[in-house]
Amino acid sequence: MARVLMLKCVLCGRTYREREVDYTCPHCGMDGTLDVLYDYDEIKKHFTRECLEKSRDFTQWRYRDILPVNDETNIQPLEVGFTPLYDSGVLAREYGAKKVYIKDDGRNPTASLKDRASAVGVARALDYGKNTIACSSTGNAASSMAGFAAVAGLKSFIFVPESAPEAKVAQLLIYGATVVLVKGNYEDAFNLSTAAIYKFGWYNRNCGINPYLVEGKKTCGLEIAEQLGWEAPDRIFIAVGDGCCISGLYKAFYDLKALGFIDRMPKLVGVQAAGSSPIYHAFKYHLPKVEFVKPDTLADSIAVGAPRNWAKALRAVRQTAGDMVTVTDEEILEAMKELARKTGVFGEPAGVTGFAGFKKMAKERYIGMDERIAIVVTGNGLKDIASARKAVAKPILVEPDINELLKRICC
Amino acid sequence: MARVLMLKCVLCGRTYREREVDYTCPHCGMDGTLDVLYDYDEIKKHFTRECLEKSRDFTQWRYRDILPVNDETNIQPLEVGFTPLYDSGVLAREYGAKKVYIKDDGRNPTASLKDRASAVGVARALDYGKNTIACSSTGNAASSMAGFAAVAGLKSFIFVPESAPEAKVAQLLIYGATVVLVKGNYEDAFNLSTAAIYKFGWYNRNCGINPYLVEGKKTCGLEIAEQLGWEAPDRIFIAVGDGCCISGLYKAFYDLKALGFIDRMPKLVGVQAAGSSPIYHAFKYHLPKVEFVKPDTLADSIAVGAPRNWAKALRAVRQTAGDMVTVTDEEILEAMKELARKTGVFGEPAGVTGFAGFKKMAKERYIGMDERIAIVVTGNGLKDIASARKAVAKPILVEPDINELLKRICC
Numbered sequence: 162m163a164r165v166l167m168l169k170c171v172l173c174g175r176t177y178r179e180r181e182v183d184y185t186c187p188h189c190g191m192d193g194t195l196d197v198l199y200d201y202d203e204i205k206k207h208f209t210r211e212c213l214e215k216s217r218d219f220t221q222w223r224y225r226d227i228l229p230v231n232d233e234t235n236i237q238p239l240e241v242g243f244t245p246l247y248d249s250g251v252l253a254r255e256y257g258a259k260k261v262y263i264k265d266d267g268r269n270p271t272a273s274l275k276d277r278a279s280a281v282g283v284a285r286a287l288d289y290g291k292n293t294i295a296c297s298s299t300g301n302a303a304s305s306m307a308g309f310a311a312v313a314g315l316k317s318f319i320f321v322p323e324s325a326p327e328a329k330v331a332q333l334l335i336y337g338a339t340v341v342l343v344k345g346n347y348e349d350a351f352n353l354s355t356a357a358i359y360k361f362g363w364y365n366r367n368c369g370i371n372p373y374l375v376e377g378k379k380t381c382g383l384e385i386a387e388q389l390g391w392e393a394p395d396r397i398f399i400a401v402g403d404g405c406c407i408s409g410l411y412k413a414f415y416d417l418k419a420l421g422f423i424d425r426m427p428k429l430v431g432v433q434a435a436g437s438s439p440i441y442h443a444f445k446y447h448l449p450k451v452e453f454v455k456p457d458t459l460a461d462s463i464a465v466g467a468p469r470n471w472a473k474a475l476r477a478v479r480q481t482a483g484d485m486v487t488v489t490d491e492e493i494l495e496a497m498k499e500l501a502r503k504t505g506v507f508g509e510p511a512g513v514t515g516f517a518g519f520k521k522m523a524k525e526r527y528i529g530m531d532e533r534i535a536i537v538v539t540g541n542g543l544k545d546i547a548s549a550r551k552a553v554a555k556p557i558l559v560e561p562d563i564n565e566l567l568k569r570i571c572c
Numbered sequence: 573m574a575r576v577l578m579l580k581c582v583l584c585g586r587t588y589r590e591r592e593v594d595y596t597c598p599h600c601g602m603d604g605t606l607d608v609l610y611d612y613d614e615i616k617k618h619f620t621r622e623c624l625e626k627s628r629d630f631t632q633w634r635y636r637d638i639l640p641v642n643d644e645t646n647i648q649p650l651e652v653g654f655t656p657l658y659d660s661g662v663l664a665r666e667y668g669a670k671k672v673y674i675k676d677d678g679r680n681p682t683a684s685l686k687d688r689a690s691a692v693g694v695a696r697a698l699d700y701g702k703n704t705i706a707c708s709s710t711g712n713a714a715s716s717m718a719g720f721a722a723v724a725g726l727k728s729f730i731f732v733p734e735s736a737p738e739a740k741v742a743q744l745l746i747y748g749a750t751v752v753l754v755k756g757n758y759e760d761a762f763n764l765s766t767a768a769i770y771k772f773g774w775y776n777r778n779c780g781i782n783p784y785l786v787e788g789k790k791t792c793g794l795e796i797a798e799q800l801g802w803e804a805p806d807r808i809f810i811a812v813g814d815g816c817c818i819s820g821l822y823k824a825f826y827d828l829k830a831l832g833f834i835d836r837m838p839k840l841v842g843v844q845a846a847g848s849s850p851i852y853h854a855f856k857y858h859l860p861k862v863e864f865v866k867p868d869t870l871a872d873s874i875a876v877g878a879p880r881n882w883a884k885a886l887r888a889v890r891q892t893a894g895d896m897v898t899v900t901d902e903e904i905l906e907a908m909k910e911l912a913r914k915t916g917v918f919g920e921p922a923g924v925t926g927f928a929g930f931k932k933m934a935k936e937r938y939i940g941m942d943e944r945i946a947i948v949v950t951g952n953g954l955k956d957i958a959s960a961r962k963a964v965a966k967p968i969l970v971e972p973d974i975n976e977l978l979k980r981i982c983c
Contacts, residue, residue: 219630237916238659240656240679245651247649247651268651268681270679271916271918308912308918311912311913311916312915318981323969327957327961328954331957331960332953332954332960335913335953335963336913336918340967341967343970344969344970344972345971353972353973356977357974357977360978502748505650505720505747506681507719541954542743543952543954544954546738546739546743546957550738550742552746556745556752557750557753558753558755559754559755559764560754560755560756561754561755561764563767563768563771566752566768570729570750
């Protein structure tokens with residue numbers, strides 16, 4: 162377990178001790194999200210590449226030396242992380258890159274990358290002696306938190322916008338969470354959850370403001386680096402909603418560089434849905450701050466008009482000489498089919514948005530033939546079947562009769 | 573890769589060479605399913621527990637020395653198997669057993685145990701030089717085959733009963749399979765697929781008759797044994813539909829015993845839905861043969877009235893001094909909720925049927941306090957959200973207003 166050295170505001174640079182602040186910078190308010198920093202020189206002494214090579218822990222907790230959990234017994238047994246990284250020769254050839262790696266984070270316990278954050282969030286809530294944890298979410302963070310809270314014996318309250326897909330809502334009800342469906346969008350759900358969390362003193366799992374959750378998400382990046390033999394890819398594509406996942410990737414490579422595990426950062430490319438792209442907009446127009454919008458995309462997990470972690474997300478792209486791109490809903494659905502057919506990885510709409518962005522940039526010849534590309538698939542396609550059905554044709558319906566069948570199919 | 577020594581009919585005991593027969597025993601017809609047997613004395617010389625300890629392959633292919641694939645290059649990269657085995661102290665205490673282990677096979681690439689069989693089936697189809705693979709399925713085998721066929725570049729034809737859940741159908745369309753929805757039940761779909769496979773010369777992935785597929789499924793049992801340090805549990809509970817999964821478990825422990833990895837077989841307990849329990853019926857009434865029924869259960873993956881692998885399934889239970897039990901749909905839905913809340917594992921109805929059977933037998937005091945129990949969860953709950961919704965209450969719907977919320981919840 163890593164002792165936290167300090168929390169540092171991403172906007173003003175002020176630093177705080179671990180228990181001095183709970184969520185965001187008191188000086189900068191909600192926009193001032195905090196980085197969790199460690200004593201890297203101290204950690205270096207005992208946490209090495211060689212140690213990891215010997216480790217038999219094939220979950221994200223193999224990186225516990227740089228994860229902010231104080232009491233190891235608060236780690237829940239659900240096996241999170243160490244998801245597959247597929248080397249797709251088919252995609253590399255087709256899109257003209259040296260390598261294309263697909264990181265399938267839909268293979269996590271509740272089927273999304275959010276499990277990485279929830280695992281840390283629940284452990285932190287227990288560290289603080291809380292018995293209730295709450296969040297607002299478009300769905301994945303919620304079902305993930307519900308799952309981990311259930312195992313930990315914590316009560317959970319979840320605030321989701323009314324439009325959340327039924328699969329995700331059913332999943333969290335199954336886990337025994339109290340689900341509050343908010344008549345409104347994600348921002349309304351977020352605001353109501355914040356008010357309730359303050360009122361009741363619950364632990365806040367909102368990844369957009371809780372600095373420890375991005376630490377969980379960073380394990381996705383740590384794994385990519387380790388799975389590639391500690392040679393960071395040239396570019397990583399990932400969907401951007403709230404901005405937390407891309408911030409997690411940034412933090413992963415920041416930590417690894419500080420520890421001397423890698424010597425250069427990959428370029429991080431954030432992909433937003435065209436109908437919900439406030440961070441893209443701020444990046445393209447060099448704005449100091451993100452302007453909130455009304456989201457409109459079928460990729461519900463990134464339908465975030467008021468992204469809370471915008472400051473970290475912009476930094477991730479800017480500091481790595483990365484880029485941002487938007488894709489339409491049609492491009493997302495097309496990417497969903499193509500990825501499944503070429504790699505066997507079935508992602509939800511937001512899950513394949515990173516791949517859709519890669520396709521777009523590759524077609525526009527932004528990708529070099531010598532580049533090693535990684536693409537993160539953030540959630541499983543089974544989470545949103547309604548969208549999957551939009552992407553495909555109907556099955557053939559026949560009577561159980563071979564002659565009828567012969568008339569209907571051609572082989 | 574293991575060279576197949578012989579195929580042996582489970583009914584008459586006749587043996588055949590590998591390419592002498594394709595699917596079932598010519599003498600016994602469809603009921604005469606075949607065991608795939610190896611030269612265990614030869615394999616013993618190089619395949620040892622020590623080898624496995626050193627292996628860095630954490631997929632089912634770590635057991636390739638006892639898997640019937642001839643050409644290693646036909647193994648697809650989708651990472652299948654080595655799913656978590658959770659030690660649930662909560663369940664052990666509650667139900668009075670020494671240990672209760674939950675094997676979460678919903679963590680496979682397409683989210684069910686069937687992936688183990690599809691991985692082998694697709695490799696065998698390629699071994700045979702086929703370019704099309706087909707099966708009938710209530711859903712999971714189909715989506716699984718579609719996923720693996722897509723990656724392998726094989727065409728796939730899938731025959732499903734009209735009642736298959738939409739999630740499963742969408743998943744296989746996403747993978748690019750040609751889906752034939754058959755107006756009828758699973759038996760109708762099976763018969764039509766058999767006729768079409770014969771007509772077109774496709775490779776037959778129907779697990780009920782293709783002996784090699786049970787070999788894939790056995791890896792679930794191999795993993796349980798290895799994850800428990802080669803000490804087989806006392807009893808393993810698993811849902812039974814076609815009879816293939818329990819036959820896979822039997823074969824796993826049969827092979828391990830033949831190789832000297834373990835010294836006793838676990839008792840295998842097959843759990844069927846009360847509305848679709850022909851194998852249970854044959855077991856309880858000591859019938860020589862299973863009588864087919866019309867299935868009626870919401871657990872679609874085991875809604876099999878005409879189970880093709882009944883002979884192997886009955887042997888698995890009888891030879892291990894195991895047992896069979898039935899559970900109602902209500903007990904299945906209750907088990908779904910309980911398992912999710914106590915272990916974080918969200919299974920589909922058939923997926924949790926093994927757990928429902930365990931609960932029933934534990935309550936009836938059939939389980940000893942000193943027993944080590946393993947329960948296989950065969951598929952992910954996200955595959956059948958409609959059923960999950962039947963198991964839970966509705967969420968609370970509120971305006972985004974803290975005062976309204978306070979009136980609606982009690983903390």
